[in-house]
Amino acid sequence: MSALIRYQLALLLRSQRWLPPLLMFAMLITAGAFGGQQYGDSLGWCAGMLVPGAGWLTRTVLTGEPAAARACLAAPVGPRRAHLSALLAALVCGCVLALAGGSAEWLLSSPPPHLPHPPLAAIALHGSAAILVGLLVGTAVGALCAPPLLGRPAIGVLTLATASVLLLVAPVSPVNHAIRDVFTSSSPTATTTLPLLPLLASLGLLAVSGAAVVQLAARGVTD
Incomplete structure (x- = not known):
């Protein structure tokens, strides 16, 4: 599986199709940093922007291979493994986005202005968990908005944008x-909580959506 993931990553890097989602995510992260937000707010912003960012990047990875090349890859390894490797490669790319975006937001933010406030270690831990939620949900949405479920680019991108907005609000x-x-805000009673239930829900969402699209992809290749 690791060789298949490396193949998918090399295919993505050579195509340079990763550039538009990367630039969009960078612009969104930069826009969030202009407000001089505090740590918890900035990490929450990064988590939210990962939904469209990781979603678009996932769709890009899953649509990077021509149909003939995808069929050739699926012949020796099986269609399920071929599609799963693309999905895992997208998750690896999303991790890079999450790490870069979270680090940038933390470096460009400031501590809560009021005391008492949550310890910075707690804010970092809880914010990292929220970023992971955004990454998992974005990857799941991107997988659902890509072939074989949504093959047409216009419909897939429009559905991805709509789903991202709905998931944020x-x-x-x-x-x-x-x-x-x-989201610690600037109030004197600012608090932060570990988003354990959202993390479990996002893991379940990615598992279910990933299994569904892998099964559909297998049927599409073999039929």
């Missing part, structure tokens, strides 16, 4: 819940 969304848990 809907109170029942694990991303929205995680952001509210680490």
Whole structure:
């Protein structure tokens, strides 16, 4: 599986199709840093922006191979392993986005202005968990908005954008819940909470969506 993941990553890097989602994510992270936010707010912002960023990048990885090349890859290793390797490669790329975005937000932010406030170690831990939630949800949405479920680029991108907005604003969304848990704000009673339930929900979402698209991809290649 590691060789297949390296192949998918090399294919992505050679195509340079990773550049648009990377630039969009960088612009969103920069926009969040201009407000001089404190640590918890900035990490929450990064978690939210990972939904469209990781989603678009995941769709880019899953659509990087021409149909003929995908069929040739699936012949020796199986269609499920071929599609799963692309999904895992997208998750690896998303981890790079999350690490870069979270580090940038932390370096460009400031501590909470009021005392008492949560310890910075707690803010960092809880914020990192929220970022992981955004990464997992974004990867899941990107997988669902890519072939074989949504093959047409226009429909896939529009669905991805719509789903990203809904996941950020809907109170029942694990991303929205995680952001509210680490959004410390500037009040004297600022608090932060480990988003454990959103993390478990995002893991389940990625597992279910990943299994579904891998199964659909296998049927599409073999039929």
